[in-house]
Amino acid sequence: MKPLADSIRPNSIEEVVGQEHLLGKGKILNKMLSTGKITNSIFYGPPGVGKTTVANLMAKASNKSFYKLNATNASLKDIKDIVDELDSLMNLNGVILYLDEIQNFNKKQQQSLLEFMENGKITLIASTTENPFHYVYKAILSRSAVFEFKPIGHEHIEIALERALELAKKDFKNINIKADKKILSYIATLSDGDLRRAINILELCINTTDINDQGILNIDEEVVKNCCAAKILNYDGNGESHYDILSAFQKSIRGSHVDASLHYLARLIKVGDLISICRRLLVIAAEDIGLAYPNAITIVKSCTDAAMQLGFPEAKIPLAEAVILLATAPKSNSALVAIDRALEDLEKSYISEIPSNIRDGHYKGAESLGRMQNYKYPHDYPNSYIQQQYMPSSIEGNTYYEPGNNKLERNAKEYWDKIKGKI
CATH class of the missing domain: 1.20.272.10 (Zinc Finger, Delta Prime; domain 3)
Structure with missing residues (x-):
């Protein structure tokens, strides 16, 4: 018996749930499917959101031969085998190659497809769970349209689960399978936008639940918890x-x-x-x-x-x-802005030498070089402040730090404005 997820795989665009931004009336993939004019495409999104299903529908609409490879275990030889068949009678209309997990192909493997994408013999539909702009070779990207598939909405997963449940009931003719809307909603929540995962949970519940004396296979919350210990979030520690x-x-x-x-x-x-x-x-x-x-x-x-x-x-x-x-807490990014301005000056401005009065003078011969001769020790002056040159002459007067609009920085500014005689 086929897995339930494969059994309910849509055969038409009308049966696809979710992805309205791509498959809704008047949207780009809807138009491609209705015309059969398929372009090189990269489908990007999390697992279980319909990328493979839509690729199958596009191949069917195009009237081209359909080949499928998974980049996790495919090699250059697999691509060569497909290329060798391009001019055969069965492939006169061209080929659609669905390449799953394209991010696992290295640059050389991806480059091997370029010539045939250029001459139209191969129409590439690649899918990836990773951002293609980080992982897909730029020459492939420049020849392809990128479509982002979103996690399936909760309500759409419930609709698909209802369809899957009805199909399962037909397969188990002598068994009364019961799962109310509340349970289907619970499974949808656990799936976190992954429709395949939701259907697999339902299938596992059906296959592992005992049938009672009345011939009823009842799926309740306890059954679901036993089949799915915890909700799995879409997360990649390095992605x-x-x-x-x-x-x-x-x-x-x-x-x-x-x-x-x-x-x-x-x-x-x-x-x-x-x-x-x-x-x-x-x-x-x-x-x-x-x-x-x-x-x-x-x-x-x-x-x-x-x-x-x-x-x-x-x-x-x-x-x-x-x-x-x-x-x-109150917020201020004044320190970040200040250091970024100082670093930018180092990159863009001519920086003259450090003023002699604040250079190191704690060594023999420093006096003859004029080091630290005119330095004024601030603690010898009122409020531990005295005006003298600190900045290199070439950038004297440049301002990096501007106090943020918060109580602490405003008070500090007011204090120093008074000490420096600005107010």
Whole structure:
């Protein structure tokens, strides 16, 4: 018996659930399927969202021969075998090559397809779970349209599960399979946008549940929990999802949205990425809170040290403390802006020598070189301040630091403006 996920694979565009932004009426892939004019394409998105299904439908619509390779285990020989058949009678209309997981092909393997993409003998439909702009050879990208497939919406997964359940009931003619909408909704939640996973959970429940005396196979929440221990999140520790979550995490804290910050922290905790959490929290304390609350980095360092020492699950507590502190703290990026301006000057400006009065004079012969001869020791003057030259002459007057609009920095500015006689 075929797997349930394969049995319900759509045979027409009308049966496909989700991806309305690509397959809806008037959308680009819908138009390709209706005309049969298929272009080189790269399908990018998480597992179980319909990439293979749409590729099959495009091959069917094009009236071309269909070949399928998985780059995980395919080789140059597999490509050569397809190329050798291009001029055969069965391939007169051309070939559609569906290359799954194209990111696993090296540059040479990807380049081997270019000539045949150019002359139209091969129409490439490649799929990948990784961002193609990071992993696919640029010459392939320039000859292909990139289509991003989104996770399947909860309501669409429920619709597909209802179809799968009806099909399963036909296969098990003498058994009454029962799974109400609440259970299907629960399975949809566990799948996290992966339709294939949702159907596989349902199939596992059907295949492993005992039939009662009344001939009923009842799928309840306990059955589902036994078949699926935990929800699996779409996360790759070294891939795009990793950086997307970290980016959302920092931007939510920077934007002072406590609940969103905790949501992305929870995602990172769920996958056990303790090192990334701690590193990012320390960066945020310096970059986004900065001088508005300088003690934040000290507190965050204590929280992250505690988290590293505790490990999960207890590490979640000091991490949550740090996140809430940072999200609710006043914000200032003045330190980041200041150091970036100083670094930019080093790249773009002529920098003259360090003024002699502040160069090192603690060695024999320094006096003859004029080192530190006119240096004025600030602590010998009122308020420990005296005006003298510190910047190289070529950039004297350049300003890097501008105080942020927060209480601490405003007070510091007011203090120094008074000392320096500016107010």
